[in-house]
Amino acid sequence: MSKKVRTRFAPSPTGYMHVGNLRTALYAYLLAKKNNGDFILRIEDTDRERTVEGAVDIIYSTLKKAGIHWDEGPDVGGNFGPYIQSERMSFFKDYALQLVEKGHAYYCFCNKERLDELKDLQKASGTPPKYDGHCRNLSPEEIRQNLEAGLPYVIRQKMPREGSTTFNDEVFGEITFENSDLDDQILIKSDGMPTYNFANVVDDHLMEISHVIRGSEYLSSTPKYNLLYEAFGWEKPVYIHCSPVMKNAVEKLSKRNGDATFEDLLEKGYLPQAIVNYIALLGWSPKGEEEIFSLDELIDIFDVSGISKSPAIFDLPKLTAINAKYIRNMSDEDFWNHAEPYVKSVCKKEVNKSLLSQMLKTRTEKFKDIPEQINFIDNLPEYTCDLYIHKKMKTNEENSLEVLRQILPILEQLEDWNQNSIHDAMFKLIETLGLKNGRVLWPLRVALSGKSFTPGGGIELAALLGKNESISRIKEGIEKLESDLEQN
RNA sequence: GGCCCGUUGGUCAAGUGGUUAAGACACCGCCCUUUCACGGCGGUAACGCGAGUUCAAUUCUCGCACGGGUCACCA
Numbered sequence: 205m206s207k208k209v210r211t212r213f214a215p216s217p218t219g220y221m222h223v224g225n226l227r228t229a230l231y232a233y234l235l236a237k238k239n240n241g242d243f244i245l246r247i248e249d250t251d252r253e254r255t256v257e258g259a260v261d262i263i264y265s266t267l268k269k270a271g272i273h274w275d276e277g278p279d280v281g282g283n284f285g286p287y288i289q290s291e292r293m294s295f296f297k298d299y300a301l302q303l304v305e306k307g308h309a310y311y312c313f314c315n316k317e318r319l320d321e322l323k324d325l326q327k328a329s330g331t332p333p334k335y336d337g338h339c340r341n342l343s344p345e346e347i348r349q350n351l352e353a354g355l356p357y358v359i360r361q362k363m364p365r366e367g368s369t370t371f372n373d374e375v376f377g378e379i380t381f382e383n384s385d386l387d388d389q390i391l392i393k394s395d396g397m398p399t400y401n402f403a404n405v406v407d408d409h410l411m412e413i414s415h416v417i418r419g420s421e422y423l424s425s426t427p428k429y430n431l432l433y434e435a436f437g438w439e440k441p442v443y444i445h446c447s448p449v450m451k452n453a454v455e456k457l458s459k460r461n462g463d464a465t466f467e468d469l470l471e472k473g474y475l476p477q478a479i480v481n482y483i484a485l486l487g488w489s490p491k492g493e494e495e496i497f498s499l500d501e502l503i504d505i506f507d508v509s510g511i512s513k514s515p516a517i518f519d520l521p522k523l524t525a526i527n528a529k530y531i532r533n534m535s536d537e538d539f540w541n542h543a544e545p546y547v548k549s550v551c552k553k554e555v556n557k558s559l560l561s562q563m564l565k566t567r568t569e570k571f572k573d574i575p576e577q578i579n580f581i582d583n584l585p586e587y588t589c590d591l592y593i594h595k596k597m598k599t600n601e602e603n604s605l606e607v608l609r610q611i612l613p614i615l616e617q618l619e620d621w622n623q624n625s626i627h628d629a630m631f632k633l634i635e636t637l638g639l640k641n642g643r644v645l646w647p648l649r650v651a652l653s654g655k656s657f658t659p660g661g662g663i664e665l666a667a668l669l670g671k672n673e674s675i676s677r678i679k680e681g682i683e684k685l686e687s688d689l690e691q692n
Numbered sequence: 693g694g695c696c697c698g699u700u701g702g703u704c705a706a707g708u709g710g711u712u713a714a715g716a717c718a719c720c721g722c723c724c725u726u727u728c729a730c731g732g733c734g735g736u737a738a739c740g741c742g743a744g745u746u747c748a749a750u751u752c753u754c755g756c757a758c759g760g761g762u763c764a765c766c767a
Contacts, residue, residue, distance in 0.1 A: 216766090218767085249767095250767075251767055253766080254767075289767095323764095331693095332695080333764090334763080358765055376696090376698090379696065380696090381695075382695080387763070392765090393765040394765055399766085399767085401767090420760085421760095423696065423762080424697090424763075425762075445697095450760085453759070454759070454760085456760085485704065485716090487704085488705095489704080489705055489706070493714080493716080495715085512704090512705075513697075513698060514759095515759085516703090516705090517703060519702095519704065519717070521717060521718055522704065522718080523717095525718085532730075567729045568729095596727095642725095643726090645727085646726060648726080656727065658727065659727095660726095660728090660729095663726080
Protein backbone atom coordinates (compact mmCIF):
# COMPACT_ATOMS: atom_id res chain seq x y z
CA MET A 205 0.00 0.00 0.00
CA SER A 206 1.36 3.35 -0.94
CA LYS A 207 1.86 6.02 1.62
CA LYS A 208 -0.45 8.96 1.82
CA VAL A 209 0.70 11.89 -0.24
CA ARG A 210 1.69 14.79 1.96
CA THR A 211 3.30 17.90 0.54
CA ARG A 212 4.33 21.07 2.25
CA PHE A 213 5.03 24.66 1.54
CA ALA A 214 7.67 26.05 3.85
CA PRO A 215 8.20 29.76 3.28
CA SER A 216 10.26 32.14 5.32
CA PRO A 217 8.27 35.13 6.48
CA THR A 218 10.38 37.76 4.78
CA GLY A 219 7.85 39.91 2.99
CA TYR A 220 5.54 39.75 0.03
CA MET A 221 5.26 36.57 -1.92
CA HIS A 222 6.45 36.72 -5.46
CA VAL A 223 4.89 34.56 -8.08
CA GLY A 224 7.71 32.04 -8.18
CA ASN A 225 7.07 31.20 -4.56
CA LEU A 226 3.37 31.08 -5.10
CA ARG A 227 3.85 28.74 -8.00
CA THR A 228 5.83 26.34 -5.84
CA ALA A 229 3.03 26.41 -3.29
CA LEU A 230 0.49 25.85 -6.02
CA TYR A 231 2.25 22.81 -7.43
CA ALA A 232 2.64 21.32 -3.97
CA TYR A 233 -1.03 21.93 -3.32
CA LEU A 234 -2.15 20.51 -6.65
CA LEU A 235 -0.07 17.40 -6.24
CA ALA A 236 -1.44 16.74 -2.77
CA LYS A 237 -5.04 17.34 -3.75
CA LYS A 238 -4.80 15.34 -6.92
CA ASN A 239 -3.84 12.35 -4.79
CA ASN A 240 -6.33 13.04 -2.03
CA GLY A 241 -3.42 13.95 0.15
CA ASP A 242 -2.61 16.70 2.59
CA PHE A 243 -1.04 20.03 1.99
CA ILE A 244 0.89 21.41 4.93
CA LEU A 245 1.99 24.94 5.66
CA ARG A 246 5.10 25.29 7.75
CA ILE A 247 6.62 28.63 8.57
CA GLU A 248 10.40 28.64 8.60
CA ASP A 249 11.14 31.59 10.77
CA THR A 250 14.40 30.64 12.39
CA ASP A 251 16.26 33.58 10.96
CA ARG A 252 15.20 36.39 13.19
CA GLU A 253 17.34 38.85 11.25
CA ARG A 254 15.37 38.45 8.08
CA THR A 255 11.95 37.96 9.56
CA VAL A 256 9.60 40.74 8.60
CA GLU A 257 6.75 41.88 10.78
CA GLY A 258 3.39 40.86 9.37
CA ALA A 259 4.89 38.59 6.74
CA VAL A 260 3.16 35.51 8.12
CA ASP A 261 -0.17 37.23 7.62
CA ILE A 262 0.78 38.01 4.05
CA ILE A 263 1.51 34.35 3.49
CA TYR A 264 -1.87 33.41 4.90
CA SER A 265 -3.79 35.98 2.93
CA THR A 266 -1.95 35.32 -0.31
CA LEU A 267 -2.62 31.61 -0.17
CA LYS A 268 -6.22 32.18 0.81
CA LYS A 269 -6.86 34.62 -1.99
CA ALA A 270 -5.25 32.20 -4.39
CA GLY A 271 -7.64 29.53 -3.16
CA ILE A 272 -4.87 27.35 -1.78
CA HIS A 273 -6.07 25.83 1.46
CA TRP A 274 -3.78 24.04 3.84
CA ASP A 275 -4.87 21.03 5.82
CA GLU A 276 -2.33 21.61 8.54
CA GLY A 277 -0.56 24.74 9.60
CA PRO A 278 0.17 27.13 12.44
CA ASP A 279 -3.34 28.54 12.52
CA VAL A 280 -5.32 25.40 11.84
CA GLY A 281 -3.21 22.92 13.76
CA GLY A 282 -2.80 19.25 12.89
CA ASN A 283 -1.25 16.12 14.28
CA PHE A 284 2.30 17.00 13.37
CA GLY A 285 2.74 20.37 15.01
CA PRO A 286 4.00 22.77 15.89
CA TYR A 287 4.05 24.22 12.39
CA ILE A 288 6.22 27.16 13.19
CA GLN A 289 9.80 26.10 12.99
CA SER A 290 11.05 28.33 15.77
CA GLU A 291 8.75 26.42 18.12
CA ARG A 292 10.35 23.14 17.19
CA MET A 293 13.89 23.98 18.20
CA SER A 294 14.06 21.73 21.23
CA PHE A 295 14.46 18.33 19.66
CA PHE A 296 16.83 18.82 16.76
CA LYS A 297 19.93 18.45 18.84
CA ASP A 298 18.87 15.03 20.02
CA TYR A 299 18.53 13.93 16.45
CA ALA A 300 21.97 15.26 15.67
CA LEU A 301 23.39 13.38 18.63
CA GLN A 302 21.86 10.20 17.29
CA LEU A 303 23.87 10.74 14.17
CA VAL A 304 27.03 11.34 16.19
CA GLU A 305 26.33 8.07 17.93
CA LYS A 306 26.01 6.27 14.63
CA GLY A 307 29.15 7.85 13.25
CA HIS A 308 27.44 10.00 10.64
CA ALA A 309 28.15 13.26 12.42
CA TYR A 310 30.79 14.65 14.70
CA TYR A 311 31.59 17.41 17.14
CA CYS A 312 33.63 20.23 15.69
CA PHE A 313 35.41 22.67 17.95
CA CYS A 314 36.98 24.80 15.26
CA ASN A 315 36.55 28.45 15.99
CA LYS A 316 35.64 31.15 13.56
CA GLU A 317 39.21 32.39 13.21
CA ARG A 318 40.50 29.03 12.10
CA LEU A 319 37.64 28.63 9.67
CA ASP A 320 38.18 32.07 8.20
CA GLU A 321 41.86 31.40 7.85
CA LEU A 322 41.13 28.14 6.12
CA LYS A 323 38.75 29.83 3.76
CA ASP A 324 41.25 32.54 2.90
CA LEU A 325 43.89 29.95 2.26
CA GLN A 326 41.64 27.95 0.00
CA LYS A 327 40.62 31.05 -1.82
CA ALA A 328 44.23 32.03 -2.36
CA SER A 329 45.17 28.63 -3.66
CA GLY A 330 42.12 28.40 -5.86
CA THR A 331 40.69 25.32 -4.23
CA PRO A 332 36.99 25.27 -3.52
CA PRO A 333 36.05 26.38 0.00
CA LYS A 334 35.28 23.35 2.08
CA TYR A 335 35.74 22.26 5.66
CA ASP A 336 39.02 20.38 5.94
CA GLY A 337 37.85 17.75 8.39
CA HIS A 338 40.06 18.97 11.19
CA CYS A 339 37.73 17.61 13.87
CA ARG A 340 36.49 14.61 11.95
CA ASN A 341 38.52 12.13 13.85
CA LEU A 342 38.96 13.51 17.32
CA SER A 343 39.31 10.81 19.91
CA PRO A 344 36.47 10.31 22.37
CA GLU A 345 38.87 11.49 25.02
CA GLU A 346 39.59 14.77 23.27
CA ILE A 347 35.92 15.36 22.69
CA ARG A 348 35.12 14.70 26.33
CA GLN A 349 37.83 17.08 27.47
CA ASN A 350 36.70 19.83 25.12
CA LEU A 351 33.13 19.41 26.19
CA GLU A 352 34.07 19.54 29.81
CA ALA A 353 36.18 22.61 29.22
CA GLY A 354 33.05 24.20 27.86
CA LEU A 355 34.46 24.86 24.42
CA PRO A 356 31.83 26.00 21.95
CA TYR A 357 31.12 23.47 19.25
CA VAL A 358 29.00 22.68 16.27
CA ILE A 359 27.89 19.30 14.99
CA ARG A 360 28.83 18.51 11.43
CA GLN A 361 27.60 15.89 9.06
CA LYS A 362 30.26 13.31 8.23
CA MET A 363 30.19 12.98 4.48
CA PRO A 364 31.55 9.86 2.85
CA ARG A 365 34.94 10.60 1.29
CA GLU A 366 34.48 8.18 -1.56
CA GLY A 367 31.86 7.06 -3.96
CA SER A 368 28.97 9.05 -5.26
CA THR A 369 25.41 9.77 -4.40
CA THR A 370 22.70 9.46 -6.99
CA PHE A 371 19.14 10.50 -6.61
CA ASN A 372 16.17 10.71 -8.84
CA ASP A 373 14.25 13.88 -9.38
CA GLU A 374 10.83 13.73 -10.97
CA VAL A 375 11.62 16.69 -13.17
CA PHE A 376 15.33 16.42 -13.84
CA GLY A 377 15.77 12.68 -13.77
CA GLU A 378 18.81 10.98 -12.36
CA ILE A 379 21.49 13.22 -10.91
CA THR A 380 24.82 12.12 -9.51
CA PHE A 381 27.25 13.94 -7.25
CA GLU A 382 30.69 12.86 -6.15
CA ASN A 383 30.73 12.46 -2.38
CA SER A 384 34.16 14.00 -2.24
CA ASP A 385 32.62 17.27 -3.42
CA LEU A 386 30.21 17.34 -0.50
CA ASP A 387 31.07 19.56 2.42
CA ASP A 388 30.81 18.40 6.02
CA GLN A 389 27.96 20.78 6.56
CA ILE A 390 26.96 22.03 9.97
CA LEU A 391 23.86 20.44 11.41
CA ILE A 392 23.73 22.12 14.79
CA LYS A 393 25.11 25.61 15.24
CA SER A 394 27.15 26.66 18.23
CA ASP A 395 24.03 28.18 19.77
CA GLY A 396 22.46 24.73 19.74
CA MET A 397 20.03 25.58 16.97
CA PRO A 398 19.75 23.50 13.83
CA THR A 399 20.74 24.81 10.44
CA TYR A 400 18.03 25.09 7.87
CA ASN A 401 19.15 22.05 5.94
CA PHE A 402 19.09 19.87 9.00
CA ALA A 403 15.83 21.17 10.41
CA ASN A 404 14.26 20.71 7.03
CA VAL A 405 15.11 17.06 6.79
CA VAL A 406 14.03 16.30 10.34
CA ASP A 407 10.82 18.28 10.00
CA ASP A 408 9.91 16.76 6.68
CA HIS A 409 10.42 13.33 8.11
CA LEU A 410 8.49 14.01 11.31
CA MET A 411 5.67 15.52 9.33
CA GLU A 412 5.70 12.52 7.01
CA ILE A 413 6.17 14.59 3.92
CA SER A 414 6.06 12.26 0.94
CA HIS A 415 6.87 14.67 -1.89
CA VAL A 416 9.25 17.56 -1.58
CA ILE A 417 8.49 20.28 -4.09
CA ARG A 418 10.89 23.19 -4.09
CA GLY A 419 13.02 25.45 -6.20
CA SER A 420 15.88 24.04 -8.23
CA GLU A 421 18.36 25.96 -6.09
CA TYR A 422 18.11 22.98 -3.74
CA LEU A 423 19.16 20.51 -6.37
CA SER A 424 22.79 20.64 -5.32
CA SER A 425 22.08 20.14 -1.65
CA THR A 426 19.78 17.21 -2.23
CA PRO A 427 22.55 14.59 -1.97
CA LYS A 428 23.34 15.89 1.50
CA TYR A 429 19.67 15.58 2.39
CA ASN A 430 19.58 12.04 1.17
CA LEU A 431 22.71 11.09 3.05
CA LEU A 432 20.98 12.39 6.14
CA TYR A 433 17.87 10.33 5.45
CA GLU A 434 20.07 7.31 4.95
CA ALA A 435 22.06 7.97 8.10
CA PHE A 436 18.86 8.03 10.08
CA GLY A 437 17.45 5.09 8.21
CA TRP A 438 14.46 7.11 7.14
CA GLU A 439 12.50 6.77 3.96
CA LYS A 440 13.38 9.43 1.44
CA PRO A 441 10.72 11.63 -0.10
CA VAL A 442 10.07 11.98 -3.80
CA TYR A 443 11.84 15.08 -5.08
CA ILE A 444 10.32 17.55 -7.49
CA HIS A 445 12.55 20.49 -8.25
CA CYS A 446 11.22 23.44 -10.19
CA SER A 447 13.25 25.88 -12.22
CA PRO A 448 12.90 29.50 -11.25
CA VAL A 449 10.51 32.04 -12.64
CA MET A 450 12.56 34.75 -14.29
CA LYS A 451 12.04 38.46 -14.69
CA ASN A 452 14.00 38.31 -17.93
CA ALA A 453 16.55 36.02 -19.52
CA VAL A 454 19.16 36.61 -16.84
CA GLU A 455 17.42 37.86 -13.72
CA LYS A 456 15.32 35.82 -11.40
CA LEU A 457 12.09 37.33 -10.22
CA SER A 458 12.86 38.86 -6.90
CA LYS A 459 11.05 40.77 -4.26
CA ARG A 460 13.55 43.53 -4.53
CA ASN A 461 13.63 44.48 -8.18
CA GLY A 462 10.50 42.93 -9.57
CA ASP A 463 6.98 44.05 -8.93
CA ALA A 464 5.43 40.74 -9.64
CA THR A 465 4.33 39.92 -6.15
CA PHE A 466 0.87 38.52 -5.85
CA GLU A 467 -0.28 41.59 -3.97
CA ASP A 468 1.05 43.92 -6.67
CA LEU A 469 -0.81 42.06 -9.34
CA LEU A 470 -4.03 42.19 -7.37
CA GLU A 471 -3.54 45.88 -6.93
CA LYS A 472 -3.13 46.25 -10.67
CA GLY A 473 -6.56 44.77 -11.11
CA TYR A 474 -5.77 41.16 -11.91
CA LEU A 475 -8.08 38.44 -10.64
CA PRO A 476 -6.61 35.92 -8.20
CA GLN A 477 -7.93 33.04 -10.26
CA ALA A 478 -6.39 34.41 -13.43
CA ILE A 479 -3.05 34.81 -11.70
CA VAL A 480 -3.19 31.27 -10.39
CA ASN A 481 -4.17 30.02 -13.81
CA TYR A 482 -1.29 31.84 -15.44
CA ILE A 483 1.42 30.82 -13.02
CA ALA A 484 0.27 27.22 -13.25
CA LEU A 485 1.11 27.47 -16.94
CA LEU A 486 4.47 29.09 -16.26
CA GLY A 487 6.78 26.12 -16.29
CA TRP A 488 4.14 23.49 -16.57
CA SER A 489 1.95 22.48 -19.45
CA PRO A 490 -1.25 20.49 -19.58
CA LYS A 491 -1.81 17.71 -22.07
CA GLY A 492 -4.39 19.29 -24.35
CA GLU A 493 -4.71 22.71 -25.87
CA GLU A 494 -7.07 24.24 -23.35
CA GLU A 495 -5.46 26.90 -21.20
CA ILE A 496 -8.17 28.22 -18.97
CA PHE A 497 -8.56 26.18 -15.83
CA SER A 498 -10.22 26.69 -12.50
CA LEU A 499 -8.32 25.51 -9.46
CA ASP A 500 -10.44 22.38 -9.29
CA GLU A 501 -9.75 21.64 -12.91
CA LEU A 502 -6.06 22.14 -12.28
CA ILE A 503 -6.20 19.60 -9.48
CA ASP A 504 -7.81 17.23 -11.86
CA ILE A 505 -5.32 17.53 -14.69
CA PHE A 506 -2.11 18.38 -12.86
CA ASP A 507 0.71 16.04 -13.63
CA VAL A 508 4.32 16.33 -12.57
CA SER A 509 5.46 15.11 -15.96
CA GLY A 510 4.35 18.42 -17.44
CA ILE A 511 6.79 20.46 -15.40
CA SER A 512 9.58 21.82 -17.54
CA LYS A 513 13.24 21.93 -16.71
CA SER A 514 14.17 25.31 -18.02
CA PRO A 515 13.47 28.62 -16.33
CA ALA A 516 10.39 30.51 -17.48
CA ILE A 517 10.16 34.23 -18.01
CA PHE A 518 7.19 35.94 -16.45
CA ASP A 519 5.19 37.55 -19.23
CA LEU A 520 2.71 40.19 -18.17
CA PRO A 521 0.91 40.43 -21.54
CA LYS A 522 0.05 36.75 -21.33
CA LEU A 523 -1.29 37.16 -17.83
CA THR A 524 -3.27 40.13 -19.08
CA ALA A 525 -4.77 38.07 -21.88
CA ILE A 526 -5.81 35.34 -19.49
CA ASN A 527 -7.23 37.90 -17.12
CA ALA A 528 -9.23 39.42 -19.97
CA LYS A 529 -10.61 36.02 -20.79
CA TYR A 530 -11.74 35.54 -17.21
CA ILE A 531 -13.42 38.92 -17.27
CA ARG A 532 -15.26 38.15 -20.48
CA ASN A 533 -16.52 34.92 -19.01
CA MET A 534 -18.05 36.67 -16.02
CA SER A 535 -21.75 37.25 -15.69
CA ASP A 536 -22.82 40.89 -15.87
CA GLU A 537 -23.56 40.89 -12.15
CA ASP A 538 -20.25 39.38 -11.24
CA PHE A 539 -18.50 41.80 -13.53
CA TRP A 540 -20.27 44.72 -11.97
CA ASN A 541 -19.36 43.62 -8.47
CA HIS A 542 -15.70 43.69 -9.38
CA ALA A 543 -15.91 46.79 -11.52
CA GLU A 544 -17.98 48.96 -9.25
CA PRO A 545 -15.19 50.42 -7.12
CA TYR A 546 -13.25 51.34 -10.24
CA VAL A 547 -16.33 52.82 -11.87
CA LYS A 548 -17.23 54.80 -8.79
CA SER A 549 -13.75 56.25 -8.59
CA VAL A 550 -14.46 58.45 -11.59
CA CYS A 551 -18.19 58.26 -11.98
CA LYS A 552 -20.39 59.42 -9.14
CA LYS A 553 -23.50 59.52 -11.27
CA GLU A 554 -26.08 56.80 -11.10
CA VAL A 555 -25.79 54.79 -14.28
CA ASN A 556 -27.44 51.79 -15.81
CA LYS A 557 -25.28 49.01 -14.37
CA SER A 558 -26.26 46.37 -16.81
CA LEU A 559 -25.70 48.59 -19.82
CA LEU A 560 -22.37 49.82 -18.55
CA SER A 561 -21.27 46.29 -17.69
CA GLN A 562 -22.05 45.12 -21.18
CA MET A 563 -20.18 48.03 -22.64
CA LEU A 564 -17.10 47.50 -20.51
CA LYS A 565 -16.86 43.76 -20.30
CA THR A 566 -15.25 43.04 -23.63
CA ARG A 567 -13.06 46.09 -23.32
CA THR A 568 -11.56 45.48 -19.92
CA GLU A 569 -8.37 43.49 -19.67
CA LYS A 570 -7.87 44.36 -16.04
CA PHE A 571 -10.11 46.38 -13.79
CA LYS A 572 -7.72 49.23 -13.50
CA ASP A 573 -8.41 49.97 -17.17
CA ILE A 574 -11.93 51.07 -16.35
CA PRO A 575 -11.58 54.64 -15.05
CA GLU A 576 -9.74 55.82 -18.14
CA GLN A 577 -12.50 54.47 -20.33
CA ILE A 578 -15.42 56.13 -18.65
CA ASN A 579 -14.05 59.39 -17.38
CA PHE A 580 -16.39 61.28 -19.71
CA ILE A 581 -19.58 60.26 -17.97
CA ASP A 582 -19.70 62.70 -15.09
CA ASN A 583 -18.33 65.60 -17.04
CA LEU A 584 -17.81 66.18 -20.72
CA PRO A 585 -14.06 66.51 -21.20
CA GLU A 586 -12.56 69.52 -22.96
CA TYR A 587 -12.13 68.63 -26.60
CA THR A 588 -11.32 70.29 -29.86
CA CYS A 589 -13.44 70.21 -32.98
CA ASP A 590 -10.94 68.27 -35.01
CA LEU A 591 -12.26 65.18 -33.28
CA TYR A 592 -15.22 65.55 -35.62
CA ILE A 593 -12.98 65.05 -38.60
CA HIS A 594 -12.72 61.39 -39.48
CA LYS A 595 -11.58 60.37 -42.92
CA LYS A 596 -12.97 56.87 -42.99
CA MET A 597 -16.33 58.01 -41.64
CA LYS A 598 -16.24 60.87 -44.16
CA THR A 599 -17.01 63.39 -41.51
CA ASN A 600 -15.75 66.92 -41.16
CA GLU A 601 -16.73 69.90 -39.05
CA GLU A 602 -19.33 71.18 -41.51
CA ASN A 603 -21.22 67.97 -42.05
CA SER A 604 -20.94 67.05 -38.39
CA LEU A 605 -22.62 70.31 -37.51
CA GLU A 606 -25.41 69.64 -39.98
CA VAL A 607 -25.96 66.17 -38.66
CA LEU A 608 -26.00 67.25 -35.03
CA ARG A 609 -28.59 69.88 -35.92
CA GLN A 610 -30.69 67.11 -37.46
CA ILE A 611 -30.22 64.80 -34.48
CA LEU A 612 -31.11 67.34 -31.83
CA PRO A 613 -34.87 67.78 -32.48
CA ILE A 614 -35.35 64.09 -33.03
CA LEU A 615 -33.88 63.18 -29.71
CA GLU A 616 -35.65 66.05 -28.01
CA GLN A 617 -38.92 64.62 -29.17
CA LEU A 618 -38.06 61.08 -28.18
CA GLU A 619 -40.35 60.13 -25.30
CA ASP A 620 -39.12 56.71 -24.44
CA TRP A 621 -35.39 56.94 -23.83
CA ASN A 622 -33.63 53.66 -24.19
CA GLN A 623 -31.10 51.96 -26.38
CA ASN A 624 -33.71 50.53 -28.73
CA SER A 625 -35.69 53.69 -29.20
CA ILE A 626 -32.56 55.74 -29.77
CA HIS A 627 -31.29 53.15 -32.18
CA ASP A 628 -34.52 53.20 -34.17
CA ALA A 629 -34.64 56.97 -34.24
CA MET A 630 -31.06 57.28 -35.39
CA PHE A 631 -31.34 54.67 -38.10
CA LYS A 632 -34.51 56.24 -39.35
CA LEU A 633 -32.62 59.49 -39.69
CA ILE A 634 -29.76 57.74 -41.42
CA GLU A 635 -32.18 56.26 -43.89
CA THR A 636 -33.96 59.54 -44.47
CA LEU A 637 -30.74 61.36 -45.13
CA GLY A 638 -29.38 58.50 -47.18
CA LEU A 639 -26.06 58.58 -45.35
CA LYS A 640 -23.60 55.98 -44.16
CA ASN A 641 -24.07 55.05 -40.52
CA GLY A 642 -20.78 56.55 -39.51
CA ARG A 643 -21.62 59.95 -40.95
CA VAL A 644 -24.32 60.32 -38.32
CA LEU A 645 -23.06 58.23 -35.46
CA TRP A 646 -19.47 59.42 -35.35
CA PRO A 647 -20.43 63.04 -34.65
CA LEU A 648 -22.93 61.83 -32.09
CA ARG A 649 -20.30 59.93 -30.14
CA VAL A 650 -17.86 62.79 -30.22
CA ALA A 651 -20.47 65.25 -29.01
CA LEU A 652 -21.54 62.92 -26.21
CA SER A 653 -18.11 61.89 -25.00
CA GLY A 654 -15.55 64.40 -26.22
CA LYS A 655 -13.41 61.40 -27.12
CA SER A 656 -12.68 59.42 -30.23
CA PHE A 657 -12.38 56.07 -28.45
CA THR A 658 -15.21 55.05 -26.19
CA PRO A 659 -16.62 51.79 -24.94
CA GLY A 660 -19.67 51.41 -27.13
CA GLY A 661 -20.94 53.80 -29.75
CA GLY A 662 -23.09 56.93 -29.85
CA ILE A 663 -26.35 55.13 -29.31
CA GLU A 664 -25.14 53.30 -26.23
CA LEU A 665 -23.59 56.44 -24.87
CA ALA A 666 -26.82 58.35 -25.30
CA ALA A 667 -28.74 55.63 -23.49
CA LEU A 668 -26.18 55.62 -20.72
CA LEU A 669 -26.03 59.37 -20.25
CA GLY A 670 -29.77 59.91 -20.26
CA LYS A 671 -31.90 62.32 -22.21
CA ASN A 672 -31.13 65.62 -20.53
CA GLU A 673 -27.41 65.15 -20.44
CA SER A 674 -27.30 63.89 -24.02
CA ILE A 675 -29.33 66.81 -25.35
CA SER A 676 -27.21 69.28 -23.51
CA ARG A 677 -23.98 67.76 -24.81
CA ILE A 678 -25.26 67.76 -28.36
CA LYS A 679 -26.16 71.43 -28.01
CA GLU A 680 -22.72 72.10 -26.68
CA GLY A 681 -21.25 70.30 -29.66
CA ILE A 682 -23.30 72.39 -32.04
CA GLU A 683 -22.15 75.61 -30.38
CA LYS A 684 -18.57 74.48 -30.39
CA LEU A 685 -18.70 73.68 -34.08
CA GLU A 686 -20.46 76.92 -34.93
CA SER A 687 -17.92 79.08 -33.20
CA ASP A 688 -15.04 77.05 -34.57
CA LEU A 689 -16.29 77.34 -38.15
CA GLU A 690 -16.94 81.03 -37.71
CA GLN A 691 -13.38 81.66 -36.72
CA ASN A 692 -11.94 80.00 -39.82
C1' G B 693 36.89 28.63 -10.48
C1' G B 694 34.84 23.31 -8.99
C1' C B 695 30.29 20.74 -9.20
C1' C B 696 25.01 20.29 -10.89
C1' C B 697 21.28 21.72 -14.43
C1' G B 698 19.28 23.83 -18.77
C1' U B 699 18.93 25.57 -24.33
C1' U B 700 12.29 24.52 -29.87
C1' G B 701 9.61 31.44 -32.93
C1' G B 702 9.91 37.89 -29.11
C1' U B 703 7.37 35.04 -24.58
C1' C B 704 5.01 30.37 -22.48
C1' A B 705 5.44 25.85 -24.62
C1' A B 706 3.83 20.57 -27.46
C1' G B 707 6.41 16.96 -29.91
C1' U B 708 9.24 13.10 -32.70
C1' G B 709 15.14 8.71 -35.03
C1' G B 710 11.73 10.09 -41.02
C1' U B 711 6.11 15.53 -39.04
C1' U B 712 3.69 20.62 -43.65
C1' A B 713 7.76 21.02 -36.07
C1' A B 714 1.26 21.83 -32.54
C1' G B 715 -1.20 25.51 -29.61
C1' A B 716 -1.46 30.12 -26.67
C1' C B 717 0.27 35.34 -25.91
C1' A B 718 2.38 39.35 -28.59
C1' C B 719 2.79 41.40 -33.58
C1' C B 720 0.77 42.18 -38.75
C1' G B 721 -3.33 41.80 -42.38
C1' C B 722 -8.45 40.93 -43.69
C1' C B 723 -13.77 40.33 -42.35
C1' C B 724 -17.60 42.10 -39.04
C1' U B 725 -18.60 47.06 -37.33
C1' U B 726 -20.88 53.94 -35.53
C1' U B 727 -14.88 54.39 -32.77
C1' C B 728 -12.31 50.91 -29.71
C1' A B 729 -12.94 46.17 -28.29
C1' C B 730 -15.22 41.27 -28.74
C1' G B 731 -15.79 37.50 -32.44
C1' G B 732 -14.16 35.13 -37.16
C1' C B 733 -10.34 34.17 -40.85
C1' G B 734 -5.32 34.42 -42.35
C1' G B 735 0.03 35.72 -41.93
C1' U B 736 5.39 36.63 -40.24
C1' A B 737 8.46 33.91 -36.96
C1' A B 738 11.86 28.44 -33.87
C1' C B 739 14.78 23.22 -32.97
C1' G B 740 22.26 27.65 -29.93
C1' C B 741 27.03 25.92 -32.57
C1' G B 742 30.44 21.86 -34.12
C1' A B 743 31.55 16.88 -34.52
C1' G B 744 29.98 11.66 -34.13
C1' U B 745 26.31 7.32 -34.41
C1' U B 746 22.63 6.32 -38.33
C1' C B 747 19.98 5.15 -44.67
C1' A B 748 17.99 9.35 -41.76
C1' A B 749 19.00 13.59 -36.18
C1' U B 750 15.53 18.97 -33.58
C1' U B 751 15.20 14.04 -31.23
C1' C B 752 20.85 9.66 -29.27
C1' U B 753 26.45 10.63 -27.80
C1' C B 754 30.55 13.96 -27.12
C1' G B 755 32.69 18.81 -27.22
C1' C B 756 31.86 24.10 -27.31
C1' A B 757 29.07 28.49 -26.48
C1' C B 758 25.50 30.84 -23.77
C1' G B 759 22.28 30.97 -19.50
C1' G B 760 20.81 29.39 -14.58
C1' G B 761 21.90 27.20 -9.77
C1' U B 762 25.24 25.96 -5.84
C1' C B 763 29.65 26.02 -3.03
C1' A B 764 27.60 30.11 5.01
C1' C B 765 27.40 28.62 12.39
C1' C B 766 21.17 32.31 5.87
C1' A B 767 16.84 30.19 4.98
